[in-house]
Amino acid sequence: MQFDLRNILGDFVSIFFPKECACCGCALKYQEKYICIACDYHLPYTNFHLYSDNDTARQLWGKAPIEEACSFLLLQKGSRVEHLIYQIKYNNQPFLAEYFGYQYGLKLLESERYSELSAIVPIPLHASKLRKRGYNQSAYFGRGLARAMHIPLREDILVRQRPTMTQTGKDRLARYDNVEDVFVCKQLSVPVGEHVLLVDDVLTTGATIVSAALTLYESLGCKVSVATLARAR
Ligand SMILES: [Zn+2]
Incomplete structure (x- = not known):
């Protein structure tokens, strides 16, 4: 041959x-x-990082003590961003999340609202889902942010203690029930009172982000801000 x-x-x-x-x-x-x-x-860049009163922040208001929140892109059905997210999540191209994370990190550096962060914390997958997919796309997004902002990526703080059923098709309330108490913090790696940036790939109802932010706040007393790659609308 x-x-x-x-x-x-x-x-x-x-x-x-x-x-x-x-x-x-x-x-x-x-x-x-x-x-x-x-x-x-x-690409529909939101520029949400430039002002506190934006749609992503408003969606999370009153549900968890979140300092600042922003999303890089708007996600619509059949759009370029939907194609991008599909490549990242289901077509084994997590490096795209890291690439966009790096680009977003450069933007966040321009905003003083995100200037006091001490760690990037990605929403974890449950171990069984991580095994199946082979990677956590949110951690890749966080890695890009961390590299651009010169802040450590901390994958060792937040743990998903049980798998969640798919959120698709559930109504808003059911989605909140589905992820309640799903996260725990590892007490060995505590950034007590520090300001961390919680990151995820897509914000839909916000239930997952809210649950993780509450866990960080209640367990570690962290100040929590949020950044997602995309926001579904
Ligand atoms: Zn293109």
Whole structure:
């Protein structure tokens, strides 16, 4: 059997530089990395990090003591962002979450509201789901944020102690019941009283974020702010 070196090299390169735009699926040009210029231009960036009174923050008001909250992108059905999230969660491309996390971290550095953070805490998956998927996309998003903001990523603080059933199809109240008391904090790694940034891939009802924020606040006395890659609307 003869090996074609070009094919092998091409496959090797494509692992690190996918040839399709993660948002629209078009063929990427040589200088484009992960997303095409058109998608980059048209992505619905929220700029929520520039003001406290935004839709993501408002959605969480009164449910948990959250200092600041923001989402990088708006997620609509059939949109570029939906395609992107699918690639991240279900098509084994978590590095896209890290890439967008890094871009968002650079933006958050411009806002003084996010200037006193001491750790990035991703929403954890339950161990069984982590085994099945092979990675936690929220941790990848957090890793990008951490790298841009020069803040440690702390995956050792929050633990999901039981798997949750899928949230899809549940009404708003049922979603809150479904994730109540689902998280615990590891007491060995306590940033008592510090300000942490809780991060997740997509904000839908906010039930998961609220549950995790309450756990951090009640167990560790943390100040908690929130950043998500996308916000469903
Ligand atoms: Zn594109």
